[in-house]
Amino acid sequence: MMALDGIKVLDLSNYVPGALCTMILADFGADVIKVEPAKAFPMADMGYSPGGKDRERQAAFFALNRNKRCIGLNLRSDEGRRIFHRMAESADVVIEGYRPGVVERLGVDYGTISGINPGIVYCSLSGYGQDGPYRLLSGHDINYISLAGVLGLIGPKDGPPSIPLNIIADFAGVSLYGAVGILLALMARGKTGKGQYIDHTYMEGAIHLITWFTHRFFMDGTVMKRGESWAMGSYPHYGVYRTGDGKYLSIGCLEPHFWDNLCRAIGKEELMPAKWSMDMTFQAPDEKLLAIRSCLEQVFLTKTRDEWFDLLAPQDIPVGKVYDIGEVFSDPQVIHRKMVIELDHPNLGKVNQVGILPKLSETPGQVRRFAPLHGEHTDEILGALGFGAEEIGNLRKDGTVG
Secondary structure, three states: OOOOOOOEEEEEOOOHHHHHHHHHHHHOOOEEEEEEOOOOOOOHHHOOOOOOOOHHHHHHHOHHHOOEEEEEEOOOOHHHHHHHHHHHHOOOEEEEOOOOOHHHHHOOOHHHHHHHOOOOEEEEEEOOOOOOOOOOOOOOHHHHHHHOOOHHHOOOOOOOOOOOOOOHHHHHHHHHHHHHHHHHHHHHHHHHOOOEEEEEEHHHHHHHHOHHHOHHHHHHOOOOOOOOOHHHOOOOOEEEEEOOOOOEEEEEOOOHHHHHHHHHHOOOHHHOOOOOOHHHOOOOOOHHHHHHHHHHHHHHOOOOHHHHHHHHHHHOOOEEEOOOHHHHOOOHHHHHOOOEEEEEEOOOEEEEEEOOOOOOOOOOOOOOOOOOOOOOOHHHHHHHOOOOHHHHHHHHHOOOEO
16 A cells, blocks of 8 residues: 555646656655646656657656656647546646646636536645736746745855755745645545645745744844855854865754864864854854864865765764765665665666655555656546547547647
8 A cells, every 4th residue: 555545646737846746746656647738848857758859768767757647638629628627527636837827728727627526636836826916927946035035045145145956946845845735635635525725836935944044033123144144154163164185075063062073073172162052043153263164174175075074974073975966876875775766667777766755664655657758648548538549549630639
């Protein structure tokens, strides 16, 4: 048994944040059907199922779409819309990632689908929400984290904001919160028998992620500034240091005993009194602390990254090697925890993918199928709805399905 056995999800989200959201559901047994345009989109790396050259290889390694099926369906056609409505009759979840108003024009909005299936859990993922002055604005992760106050906190004090990978609003803010919202709504439906609508946004997800950093502002008006908090790497206790081989090492010695351990390990016991304290959270480091950081910078240049890690980690010092992606999946802890898994592909041989999270003891997730090709399951899905081979052929000829 899998945790989400029997749950059917119709996925209209298309792009990668929605793909990660539904990958989580699919990894734990949900039957996720990607509903894509009848013609293949040339954007397989952005979340669409591949349909061009080298498509089998693209699909095999694209973990975000694993465990899913795919139907090519023209929702702009009357027949395509009717087919989607028939699919929705037996679905549990619909997830979409269009701008507000698009699903209404296509006739696959919550009002329409809930009229067909009152138990449907319908999740909309948009930049700014279905209402409000920004509802129709376009955007990407960089824009959402800008308006959420996140980007303004990242980077050096005297420089411009530093642009992070698009994991904050896109993947943490939408993918994870979207999955949580869907699961909560399914739990509520188990009690009430009714579905509901989830209006979730990239910007709001990013704001919610910085909850811990907002309490002082609401309490006394304190505004955290870029480069002036321990969490931003300006303090010696918590930051990244260049090592002798040109690589980097992260240090996180906030607790007094960790700082003492570090000072002893590097032969700088005289620095022990300069411990981190909570009153440093919302202020920039003073000259003394900046001098200590400069001292540590010189110390860490005397050994390689791996030498420092091997020396410090066994002495109960929070330390990490700053990896590139190529190094991550050869790390012994990553391998031991199965965060890289090796799969057998029928045509390509061994294929590696990122492992499954979260790790459940009784109903763990598993990879049951590789990501689909564009329209790979169109005939199978239509056949389950009662369409015959001749009907499907005609629908393909007129561009209703692909």
